[in-house]
Amino acid sequence: MRNRMVNFLMVLSLMLVVNISHADSLDEQDTAYSVPGLDYRFNVTGFVLGQELEKSSPTNPNNILDIPRHQAELNFRLDLNYSIGKLDLVLKPRYEARRLYWKDGLRSGQNKTEDELFVHEWMARVHLTSELFASLGREDLQWGPSYLLSPSNPFNQSNGRFKPNIEIPGMDYAKITWVPDHQWTASLIANTGEGRQDSFGSFSKTTALKVDYTGNGYYISIVPSHREGSGNQLGWYAHWSTTDYLSLYFEGQHKEKTDDTDYLIGARYTFEDAGTITGEYYHQDSGCTAVQYQNCFIPMPGKDAHDPLSLVRENYLFLQYRENGVFEGTDVALRWIRNLDDKSNRVMAYFEREFGDNTQLFLNAEVYQGKQFTEFDSVLDYSMMIGFSYTQ
């Protein structure tokens, strides 16, 4: 553990030694970005997490999912961006140390300390022309206007909004992107490996063509793709700012093999005092209709198995209220997911407050509610995360 920490600190020190000089005046500060060169961000995030497991859960009997009761974690995150000529390089090494404590299941009463040094994301991008780009790397590739999840994304639909301070592991991609003008973009994307993402089931290579059009106050995208062993699917999304305060959006996908269509309809309203309310309805044809939630994971002939880490039922409602700068420096987000099929609920409150130029404190509280055998009451009762983020 000590050696890994030393290695990470050596990389950090080297980066600080070659760092470009700091400019103080307003006129000089833009040189940090306008001159091609090194740009960095160093962040330390620490948190403690406590979570109460659902008693006698049929989905997690005797805590077979091995969920710890308490967790303390310290993450060192370094983002390096370097541009030289027609080459852009990105490297995001991470060092994570954590201590876990179990109170349920086979490991009840046990502690464990572990650490990990790894590359979270990296990328090498070549500007073939001013309009054509080729890149290779590992990243969490996300798009679209939706909050709950991104059904148009054939690689990874989860966007991690319910744990904003935990990074989503990246996957390996090769991309060619063409930007012919300020309205059209076409990207050929090959997902070549699962990277650090722990895919549900076995990993299958996926290739997608993403075509985007940005119009005046709206944008639309279509994403035809092919996954080895699963056939073709077509994803799409569209976002329309009807006014400066109300926007509507639509996102979905159709799977050719199973003839299933998943779609999400959303609306966002920004109040004059700057708070924003968002509402989304999500439907998936392939959603599980079994009466008891735990039966959703029994393999069925001709059907893809459900991923227990994603939404598995047919119909969901999502509501969010978000406001920045409340009480002069606190950002607040309140989120609620309602499973419309089994009537269970997941509610989250997130607070983030700034302290000085470098530090933010955050609190993330989640409550899971529902009757027995429902989705959101199947594993956890509640969880609470308190932490800090220091950025240099």
Next chain:
Amino acid sequence: MNKLLTKKAIFLSAIVSSLLIAPVSVSAAITDQQMLLKADQARGNLSGVVWNVAIQHEANARNKGMTLNVKSRGFDVLAKYLAPARNKGNKLLMANGNMWFYKPSLSKPVPISRRQKLLGNAAYGDIAATDYANSYKISKVEDTTVSGEACKKFRLVSNNKKNTYDLIDYWVSSQRHIAVKAHYYTVSGKLFKTAIMEHNNSVTINDVSQPFISKIVISDTLVSKSKTIMKFSKAKIRKINDYEFNVSFLRR
């Protein structure tokens, strides 16, 4: 012969005179719409410009600030947060009337509204170039003065629902053709916030120097007496490629 020379002399002198007085005549003949367009150009509506914006908010004896590096082309804007350090890596993109915000803890850029709060009284839309010449209709014009300077006061009514403000009173210098003051109103007609502009910067376009925005002081009149000051660095004219305003490139 003498008559012919006299006629020629009169004709030449008329041409010379017309050339000499031409700039004055053009200046005097500028239409209200052209005056708004020139005021827009002094706020960033150019083919490619890079600057820094320092924003300071003063309220209840607590001061807060941030600094952004802004690339602007027409009405498209890419802003990167330079300070404070906790906001490093945050970005703001406005392209074709759409706006996104990204920060390193988000897995993807999120769409936002231009009316959302940036800092203090400044909204995200306030760092973008104005397009009052095309997005607003002039409902009334008055000749007036601001701090002793002759100005035209325009009452501007939004001509589309995508504008941040529905109604604006806008004072433009009659001689310099730059905005000096603005009052912004809510839909219900209440005075929402006021702005005082200074143009002590300049940019050179086609070898002609023209004034450019250097400071905006935004005061909140509805809720509190707080004040937000936006200071603009010297603007640099620069070619900016299409991909820099592309949301797919916002994460890095």
